[in-house]
Amino acid sequence: MKVEILKKEVIPAILAAFISLFAYKFVGKMTTNLFTNDFVRLLVNQIAFSLFALIATIVLKKMKIFDVDWSLLKQGWTSALFLIIYLGVIAGFTIFAKTPIVVKPWEVLCFLLQMFLIGFSEEVLFRGLIQNAFHSFFKEDTRLHVFLAILCTGLVFGFAHIFNGLDPKVGFGASLKQGFGTIFMGMYFSTIYYRTGKNLWFLMILHGVYDLVVSVMSGRLSGSNMEDVLALAQSIDIRTLLVQGAIFLFIIVILIWSKKMDTLLKKDTEVIEG
Numbered sequence: 001m002k003v004e005i006l007k008k009e010v011i012p013a014i015l016a017a018f019i020s021l022f023a024y025k026f027v028g029k030m031t032t033n034l035f036t037n038d039f040v041r042l043l044v045n046q047i048a049f050s051l052f053a054l055i056a057t058i059v060l061k062k063m064k065i066f067d068v069d070w071s072l073l074k075q076g077w078t079s080a081l082f083l084i085i086y087l088g089v090i091a092g093f094t095i096f097a098k099t100p101i102v103v104k105p106w107e108v109l110c111f112l113l114q115m116f117l118i119g120f121s122e123e124v125l126f127r128g129l130i131q132n133a134f135h136s137f138f139k140e141d142t143r144l145h146v147f148l149a150i151l152c153t154g155l156v157f158g159f160a161h162i163f164n165g166l167d168p169k170v171g172f173g174a175s176l177k178q179g180f181g182t183i184f185m186g187m188y189f190s191t192i193y194y195r196t197g198k199n200l201w202f203l204m205i206l207h208g209v210y211d212l213v214v215s216v217m218s219g220r221l222s223g224s225n226m227e228d229v230l231a232l233a234q235s236i237d238i239r240t241l242l243v244q245g246a247i248f249l250f251i252i253v254i255l256i257w258s259k260k261m262d263t264l265l266k267k268d269t270e271v272i273e274g
Helices: 002-031 039-057 070-096 103-140 142-166 170-193 200-217 226-235 239-258 262-264
Strands: none
Touching: 002 039, 002 103, 002 142, 039 103, 070 170, 070 200, 103 142, 103 170, 103 200, 142 170, 142 239, 142 262, 170 200, 170 239, 170 262
């Protein structure tokens, strides 16, 4: 049974994500000479990536991932409270530092649309397709099984971000650090996804806001291009990443092993089919 799920769900979902990723990189190469404005170029790339994610969902017949029980969000949104506070602190620091905005208003709009589409495409691929495939594989009938599905999704999510190193402006040093950090962030996103009753829309917004706040803090609206923002990861000390990872892992374990999980574990779970 597990071999069949591996063949029919897990492997196709992972392949869909990485095919979309390579297609996204290919479009990025094609648009480098077509668009001189960095905001327009990245928005076009992200639109293409979102379309690939949507096509993958249709091909794999998993459109049901967009159908959510909003009543479960009322019970589970507090699982994102740490991240919301974390983003608030970063946003407050950015405002306090009076980070200048030097880009044009229409470029800000392009930037905002890009951030939302990042949340859309990555959540569709990694939570909607891959995590649900791992949930089917591990049955999600115990806390340990849920944790294993979340761990596997986080590892795939982190590995995918290493491909940013294909850009010579970023380098593999920075992408390796980013990949390591996104393992734990991906696991936290996956935990929130499960705790909110697999509410993909909530994760899309949360993910987009996270990338938006971090990008603004990194100087995206102050003249830095996206490659420069990603390259900043090179300067992050590995000990800082380890501490951040430990904090996120601690929160993940608490959320998974809390009593509120009993309701979700008792809830009938089905293999998601379109």
